[in-house]
Amino acid sequence: MTERIQPRTLKGFRDYLPAAMIPREWLIDTARRVYRSYGFSPIDTPALEYLEILTGKGSDETDKQLYRFTDHGGRDVGLRFDLTIPLARFAAQYIQELGTPFKRYHIANVWRGENTQRGRYREFMQCDFDTIGTESITADIEMVLVVHDLLTAIGIERFTIHGNNRRILNGLLEKLGLIEQSIPVLRALDKLSKAGAEVVAKELSATAGASDDQIRTILELAALEGNNEQILSQLKPLLSGNATGERGLAELTEMTSALSTVGIKSERFCIDVGIARGLDYYTGTVLETFLDDLPSIGSVCSGGRYDNLAEVYTKEHLPGVGASLGLDRLHSALEELGTLEKTSAPAPVFIPFFDAGRRDDYLQFAAHLRQAGIGVEFFPEPKKLGKQLQFADRRGFRIAIILGTDEFAAGQCQVKDLASGGSKTVSTAENAAAVIAEIRQILPS
């Protein structure tokens, strides 16, 4: 006996069985459809990049998470950890030829060598969409609309997009003379919902060197509550006299009003001055999206506006706005919530191998259905009919076509609706035209 190698996968890396992969592909298709409906075009880039590309602007935190190694030619390379950096490099190389505004979507795996948790993997798929080359707030508004349409198309009823604008906090920090400390302040504020005001206050004092007065003002801002209009009006006095803050407030006000005009319910888009987003490169609008029924899994879709995406790669000024759907995180959330339909049959129609002597007739019959665009699986062995139907039922087929010796002789077949159990005898003449019509009636269009 040969020595066996234990089959296993790496920490944070997962296999996808058909039962998981079918809904996963459906999610991908849905994202793709929604993105395209707004005019975003697909692109792709290599998984592996020169290390300098990836570390160009990253913090030491992203450095720690980076999968890196030396390739066979002695080059220092790394696996991409998001799709934004590759977009920046891509835009720097091709923006002349693409023109602006450029809207792209990118659905691909990314890798981060961090510790795993529920909804946090080392290899996971992101579905990004970004609009670059325009500073228009219209693009920011569309970003929220896309996120809204996307989650709605996926069938999620209860979700909340938390929106904010970086300039609001920056404006306040300018007023307080703390603008140099914006990053530690943001880091601290990000913890507000989880850790509470006291912890944040301590951290503000420790890492940003804020005074008690400054801390009180910052927390006052972050603690603002109420509906969108109430928050906006409360922000006004806090920011008055500061150009940055007033601009942020104006942008947020414009977005809120536009979204409401378009018909986005106010409980779907909530101004939340507490969200800041960890990433330093956002400069304007920021958003995070939580599932109302499973907020603990974290944001399933986050994004925002950045002033200059590609400045480390090109002199070209490239502002952008976009968001990223965490597909695997969303998928595992949907799984946990039991929202996903369970099926592992990729084709709707099943044909049992019934009359052992007529294999080729079955193959030809299946071909007719496929030519009509109907997915068909033909069972490879002439087992007992009951067994084959049981197989079809467990796999989640919608329809079985019973075609045995008697049917062949009569030029007919039975179209059996596996959900209801009923069946109808139909002629197989004219390349199964009547069968195709019957199947189309049963299948949802």
Added chain:
RNA sequence: GUGGCUGUAGUUCAGUUGGUUAGAACGUCGGAUUGUGAUUCCGAAGGUCGUGGGUUCGAAUCCCAUCAGCCACCCCA
């Protein structure tokens, strides 16, 4: 990366103060029923007790290491 909890058939779990051949349910496969699936009945297969060491006459059970999952920190999709 740091700390905590967990790890027994495909799945969900039992497994008495360490004591013979480790159990159940569901699932899978076969049969009852040589042309009709979710019920019922009968039967079978399936376990290096995550992995590797150690303590012991004896380890699923105690100890150490390691791997994986979950939780917190960190960060984030």
